[in-house]
Amino acid sequence: LVSDAAPIGQWLSKRLIAPLQASIGARRRLIVSPDGALAMLPFETLPVDGELLAQRHSVGYVQSLSMMELLQRRSASYGRLPPRKAMLAIGNPVYEGEARTAQPSAKRGASVGDDALLSARASAESEEGIGAAVEELRENSWENLPGTQRELESIARVFRHRQVEVISGADATEQNLQRLDRGGELAKYRHLLFSVHGYLSPSVPALSALVLGQVDNPPSVDGYVTAAEWPGYTLRSDLVVMSACETGIGKVVAGDGVMGLPYALYVAGNVNTVMTLWPVSDESTARFMEAFFARIERRLPVERALAETKRAFAEGEYGERLRKPAYWAPFVLYGT
Structure with missing residues (x-):
């Protein structure tokens, strides 16, 4: 330690x-x-x-220099698209019906202990290992995240003069995300925000997921939008923000960098992705995202908006406690 x-x-x-x-x-x-x-x-x-x-x-x-070139080309092509809506923000899913609600210090996501990590890696290539990873994913329990609702509301206020859609509570489900995709609606937004739990699979990167509603899902929907499923969606987004735990971590492959959710979103059609490298506090993340999107709304480039937000936290503009890197450093930008 x-x-x-x-x-x-x-x-x-x-x-x-x-x-x-x-x-x-x-x-x-x-x-x-x-x-x-x-x-x-x-x-x-x-x-x-x-x-x-x-x-x-x-x-x-960037995962690689070749990826940077691809992202730059995509960004330039998106500049020629018809006007898109400003943002789709999804968060505060229902994870537990009558169960307890997370405390302000709650973390967004599932962490994996060292012993479990070593065991998972040892069996990663076996059919049994993959089956165990799937079972672990399904057996996770998730606390409700009240900070994500405040986060969505504050960001909607930031974008009050532009086209923003907020989907939260019982509507923040994988089924509704699929419906938006089938109707071509997901491809109409410049920015997508997911204020949810994140799940990291250290053994099977394809199972790393954003966790949407877990209550009252139909049999065909499990509420996990995994890295394996994202390439089946169609995005035309300049930016996806995964305001969740450990969404930036994936399997490291020589020559290609970090795989998992970041790469899956690129395949789906996204350009820039802001993600996390370790568990983040529900309360402090809401404050960080509000500050970040206030800069995005002012039309700052993504890299500058994120850098200025980090700098402001590091220099104490948001309070002495939040100066610690633990609160602002996990948010990283993969993209142009």
């Missing part, structure tokens, strides 16, 4: 950032194509001359 991450950050910065210092210079924007385990590292938290990298630069990520 690490109680002080500062020495680790300094060690990583010395090896990852210092050799590039002359090349980086005064450039305000950095794009990182991380390899292997570095895909799990938020580079913004690394110290440089007494400051965090986030205080000097905006940092974005």
